[in-house]
Amino acid sequence: MATHEVTFPVTDSQEILKLRAGDEVVVQGHIIGIRDRTQIRIFDQGQEPPMDLRGAFLLHTAPNVRKRDDGGYDPMCIGTTTSARMVRFTEPLGAQYGVRAICGKGGFPDEAIEPMQRLGMVYFAIVGGAAALETTQIEEIEQVEWEDLMPECLWKFRVKDFGPLTVGIDAHGGSLYRDVQDAAKKKLEELYARL
């Protein structure tokens, strides 16, 4: 299991293809916060996102922030939510908008594996609940769109040494979540026999 540093947004698909399930990744550059209602607005209500998502790293988050007098926002506590609720947006995010990485906690079910492989995308696992640390890795909130959805807006964060993340699903059909579930289901049969 290798360790990588990747800067987002990516322009070279090799930056994604070099990652394998289980690898450790630290992220630099810019990442975009997104959540349930943001994606419902894009895909179910058909509104174009007012941010360029090409090559982007999306983070499943609804941050705690404080509004400054100049209209900007300071991060207070930024953490990550459960990804599985939003799995159906994976394919269109990659196919229509060129998103390359989705990061959240708890993983995506197996239905994300095929589109991620076809479109050259990865899923990064962050440590759920580790928000105090995550907040220190966000240098600035540079842009906020769709403030009416607060806190489920589109957020642009500049990050430094964001991680450590684990590649949960890679662009080659590999998924740690599928492997762990398959092994656990086999193990359950053995455990049931012992009860």
Place this chain on the structure above:
Amino acid sequence: MITTDLEGVVEDAAAHLYVWALKDIPQDLRDALADAAGRETSVPGQRVLSTILRNIQVADDQKNLVCQDTGIAVYTCRVGEQFPLHPARIQAALKAGTERATVEHPLRSNAVHTITRENTGPNTGYRLPIVHWEFIPEWDGLDVKCVPKGSGSENMSFLKMCVPADGVKGIKQFVLESIVGAGGKPCPPGIVGIGIGGSADYAMYLAKEAIARPIGTRNPDPHVAKLEEELYGLLNETGIGPMGLGGDVTVLQCHIEHADTHMTLNPVAVNYQCWAARRATAHVSADGVVDYDREA
């Protein structure tokens, strides 16, 4: 005569407990996580646990919240029969304290109407916060425990009405399949709370009581304590691991609360508590003196 504003005292205590619980997790939980980091052998599992320990340190240093999910505020109250404030007033004080903490800190407000999904206010609303009650004879004190319950783990709650013929084996199977099915979603390794017996609603109530216990405490009934030990061992054989990425440590503990039940019933409820198993307690005396306790 000196009169104490007991309702104000309980409100202050609730406001303090909610924020304190979110920032300063109990020592037994810190010890359990450090112990888990010491015995985890998978590489992603070690990465997760060392990040969790770093996160707790950062929260301490920066006085920040451990996790951004300020949860749903759950209070468990033990009220002495001679405590001079009626539970109706205690409940009002807990609601007022929750609102104050949310506004003054400020904390993210999570409470919404369950149909319209409109925000209902500062982490309060119709029937929120949630309060569990226990009444204690021949005592004049009040214990209030605040358990901010994150939604990632609350979404991983499961109920099965096993039948008597399923026996204890049926209970074990249901708990195992629930925790494997939950995978990484409830932020493992955490506390698996189980309620058995009673009725459908009471089993889930007991499961929530179970997650609020200090880690590793055992049910006083030896039959139940034995089941806690056995399930703790079995759950850690599933290989789900920290954050569901595979490993040796799937749960920090398994706690069970039980009630006697009908001869035809065998209910089992599972309520998961994430690794950030936050709780904080205030002991309030009849004359209004408050003793804060992180470990109860």
